[in-house]
Amino acid sequence: MSETTTVTQEVPEEIERFNIIFRIQHVLMFTTFLLLSFTGWGLKFAHEPHGISSIWIRIWGGAETAGLIHRIAGVGMLLDFIWHVLYLGYLFATKQMTINTKTTVIPLPKDVVDVVKNFMYFLGLSREKPRFARFSYAHKFDYWAVFWGMFIIGFSGYALAFPMQVSYIIPQFATGWIWELLWLMHSDEALLAIVFIIFWHFYNEHLKPEVFPMSWIWITGKISTKQLKHHHPMEYEHLFPDAAKKNRKH
Amino acid sequence: MSNTRFWIIVAPLLFLTFLVLPGPGFCQESANCLLCHSAMKGRIKTASNALVELNINADKFGASKHGSLSCTDCHMRFSDNPHASPGSDVPQSVLALSLNISPKFKVDPVAGAACITCHEKTYKMVLGSVHGKNIVEEHQSDGALCLDCHGSPHYITSVKDDSSPIGRKHQIETCGKCHGDTRIIEKYKLEENVMESFGESFHGRKLSLGHTRAPVCASCHSSHDIRSKNDPDSPIFGKNKLVTCGKCHKGANEKFVPAISHKRPGPIPHYGEKLLIILTIGVFAFIVIHVLIEAFSDIRDAIFRKKEEEE
Numbered sequence: 001m002s003e004t005t006t007v008t009q010e011v012p013e014e015i016e017r018f019n020i021i022f023r024i025q026h027v028l029m030f031t032t033f034l035l036l037s038f039t040g041w042g043l044k045f046a047h048e049p050h051g052i053s054s055i056w057i058r059i060w061g062g063a064e065t066a067g068l069i070h071r072i073a074g075v076g077m078l079l080d081f082i083w084h085v086l087y088l089g090y091l092f093a094t095k096q097m098t099i100n101t102k103t104t105v106i107p108l109p110k111d112v113v114d115v116v117k118n119f120m121y122f123l124g125l126s127r128e129k130p131r132f133a134r135f136s137y138a139h140k141f142d143y144w145a146v147f148w149g150m151f152i153i154g155f156s157g158y159a160l161a162f163p164m165q166v167s168y169i170i171p172q173f174a175t176g177w178i179w180e181l182l183w184l185m186h187s188d189e190a191l192l193a194i195v196f197i198i199f200w201h202f203y204n205e206h207l208k209p210e211v212f213p214m215s216w217i218w219i220t221g222k223i224s225t226k227q228l229k230h231h232h233p234m235e236y237e238h239l240f241p242d243a244a245k246k247n248r249k250h
Numbered sequence: 251m252s253n254t255r256f257w258i259i260v261a262p263l264l265f266l267t268f269l270v271l272p273g274p275g276f277c278q279e280s281a282n283c284l285l286c287h288s289a290m291k292g293r294i295k296t297a298s299n300a301l302v303e304l305n306i307n308a309d310k311f312g313a314s315k316h317g318s319l320s321c322t323d324c325h326m327r328f329s330d331n332p333h334a335s336p337g338s339d340v341p342q343s344v345l346a347l348s349l350n351i352s353p354k355f356k357v358d359p360v361a362g363a364a365c366i367t368c369h370e371k372t373y374k375m376v377l378g379s380v381h382g383k384n385i386v387e388e389h390q391s392d393g394a395l396c397l398d399c400h401g402s403p404h405y406i407t408s409v410k411d412d413s414s415p416i417g418r419k420h421q422i423e424t425c426g427k428c429h430g431d432t433r434i435i436e437k438y439k440l441e442e443n444v445m446e447s448f449g450e451s452f453h454g455r456k457l458s459l460g461h462t463r464a465p466v467c468a469s470c471h472s473s474h475d476i477r478s479k480n481d482p483d484s485p486i487f488g489k490n491k492l493v494t495c496g497k498c499h500k501g502a503n504e505k506f507v508p509a510i511s512h513k514r515p516g517p518i519p520h521y522g523e524k525l526l527i528i529l530t531i532g533v534f535a536f537i538v539i540h541v542l543i544e545a546f547s548d549i550r551d552a553i554f555r556k557k558e559e560e561e
Contacts, residue, residue, distance in 0.1 A: 046455035054459050063461035119540075122547040167505040179509035180519040183452070188526040195534055203541045209548050 011225050011243045018221040025084050026218055029146070032077035037194050039070040044187050071161050078158065081150045102238040103134040107144070111137040133234040138204055145200075149193045156186040279320045284308045300356030306404055315406045324364040324403065341367070353391040365396055365403075375474040380481070384438075392434065399424055399473075416473075421466040422448065422457070441479065444512045451510055463498070470494055 018026070042057040043066075060066040091097035101108060113130070114137050120126035130136075135143070159166040159182050170178055206214045217223060229236045237244040288308040293301045311317055322328055326340045340348075340360055348355070348363035355362035366373040376382040376395070384393035400406055401415045409417050415424040422445075428434045430445040448454040448467075456464035470486055477484035485494040495502035495510075515523075 042459060043452075043455055046458050047449060057459045063456050063459040063464070066459075067456075067461075119543070122543040124547075124550070163506055163509060164499065164501045164503070167503055170505050172505070175505045175508045177516045177518045180515045181522050184515075184519055184523045184526065188523065188530060192526075192530040192533060195530070196537065199534075199541055200537045203545075208544075209552065 011240050014222045014224045015228065015239070016221050017217055017223045020221065021087060023218060023221050025080055025087075028080040029077065032073040032080065033193075033197070035069055035073035036077065037190070039066040039073075040187075040190055041194075042066060043070075044191065074154075074157050074161060078150070078154050081146075081154065100238070101133065102234050105135045105140055105143050107137075107140050111140060131233045132231060133238075134232055136232075138200075142201055142204070145193070145196055149189065152185055152189045153193060156182040156189075160186060279322060283321045284311075296357060298356050302357050311404045313407075314404065315408065316403060323367075324361040325358060326364055327358070327360050350386045351395060353389050354385055354393070354395050361403075362395070362397070372474050379474060379476045380478050381476055392428075392437075394428060398427075416468075418457070418466055421468065422454070425467045441512050443514050447512045447514070453510065465498065469497075 039057075039060050042053045042060070046053050057063055057066050060069060088097070099106065101110075110133075114132065117126065117128070117130040118137075121129050160179075163179075167175075205211060205218075225236070225240075228239075284306060287304060287306040290304040292305070293303050296302055326344065344360060344363045344366060347366060348359040351362055352359040373396075377386055381394045384390050385395055397403060399416055407414045411417055412419045414420065426445045429440060432442075434440065435442050449458075453465050457466065472485050477487075479486055481487060482490075484490065489504075491507040492502055492504065495507050499506065
């Protein structure tokens with residue numbers, strides 16, 4: 001009995017972290033995101049600096065074409081998001097995915113503790129790094145930021161792109177201010193999303209010394225068990241309990 | 251003589267002949283006036299204390315829409331020797347109109363009224379509009395009439411021309427000369443935020459980015475028969491907006507048309523934006539601080555704590 005468990009518990013060189021469907025969803029997400037950012041930026045800052053934006057928009061084929069690109073990319077992104085949510089539903093329905101504190105992306109109280117611990121470590125107040133599960137608070141922040149963006153920017157963008165269709169479901173009392181609010185939501189939160197991606201996502205997945213020039217997980221979907229052990233010790237213990245125990249003994 | 255040789259000799263001669271011919275065909279009488287007025291520079295003060303621009307740019311005039319008119323077609327009071335005896339016979343209708351619009355035209359009100367001889371329908375429309383009534387009924391001198399929008403009558407170009415003050419390129423600034431002027435806005439109690447709100451709207455942004463179908467002022471407010479926003483006949487009054495917006499936005503309904511106005515944002519969008527800005531700054535502060543001190547600790551670890559990592 002004990003022999004068979006050691007065989008099954010052999011630790012592979014690497015494990016799959018994101019399957020092909022998640023990887024395709026990610027590629028669709030960032031291509032549409034870049035197209036939307038580039039074309040939307042020109043409209044948000046149409047007047048300043050004077051003249052530069054119209055040159056920038058001309059690079060994207062002029063105002064009409066840039067608008068068309070923005071709409072197509074926007075619808076593409078929303079469809080990608082809906083696909084992602086449906087796919088998660090499918091994984092749960094077929095029990096391929098279950099909620100477990102060591103693998104879930106759902107924020108937990110531990111994440112708040114991890115933030116404090118991590119700051120203590122950064123500042124040299126503690127020598128101990130927080131032990132992350134499959135998704136650290138940084139990953140969770142990254143992931144849920146997209147959800148926030150989808151609801152705030154995605155739906156406001158849909159309303160602005162197809163105002164006539166959306167106008168039928170707008171209650172009468174809101175017509176005086178809703179359009180202005182939708183526009184402000186769309187443009188301000190889009191700026192937040194761009195800033196977020198540039199500082200948070202780019203630092204964590206591109207510029208950090210250990211991943212520079214980028215983390216290749218987005219293409220391969222795989223993470224080495226060595227890295228897993230280092231960056232996601234709780235998930236490592238969850239996946240390979242015996243190996244983890246052995247390690248601790250040694 | 252071979253054909254080629256013939257053309258080699260004749261073509262330059264023909265070319266030179268064209269150079270010598272007067273460019274745009276001024277009529278003889280215009281040519282007489284331009285003889286002096288194309289060379290004169292500067293302005294003079296008239297008896298009525300108005301400044302007259304003496305110079306006429308003959309090339310620009312010739313290329314303009316009015317280039318083929320003779321000077322006295324509009325400056326009707328001036329005979330062949332204008333400076334000796336202004337006072338030729340002027341049609342009654344023009345003369346009556348010129349008296350009505352004289353506060354606007356201190357120099358030659360007859361010429362200002364003469365537009366009506368060719369543009370009768372348009373001129374009458376203007377006289378009935380909120381701009382025209384301000385001149386002929388209120389006798390204001392700072393209201394708009396033909397030249398305030400169209401620029402100098404000597405250099406009028408097609409509305410499609412980029413140089414036209416009422417074309418797509420310059421119409422906003424042309425209207426803004428008055429509608430963005432705080433003195434005029436206060437005097438006539440005009441909507442005070444029109445220039446800023448247009449610039450910030452989707453319409454204004456797209457126009458400045460070169461969108462070919464983005465609207466300009468006249469697209470919604472109409473031009474010659476412009477009316478007060480409180481006039482039931484105004485294209486932007488109440489339900490008329492459904493038709494006006496519907497010109498571009500097919501199926502524009504009552505819930506859609508409030509999307510664009512010149513009003514300042516109400517309290518909900520105003521405080522909504524404040525909230526979003528606080529959120530943005532909060533998130534921004536968190537991620538920037540996090541990234542900076544993380545980078546700092548990564549560097550520290552790489553330099554001072556290498557050994558511990560290897561254990």
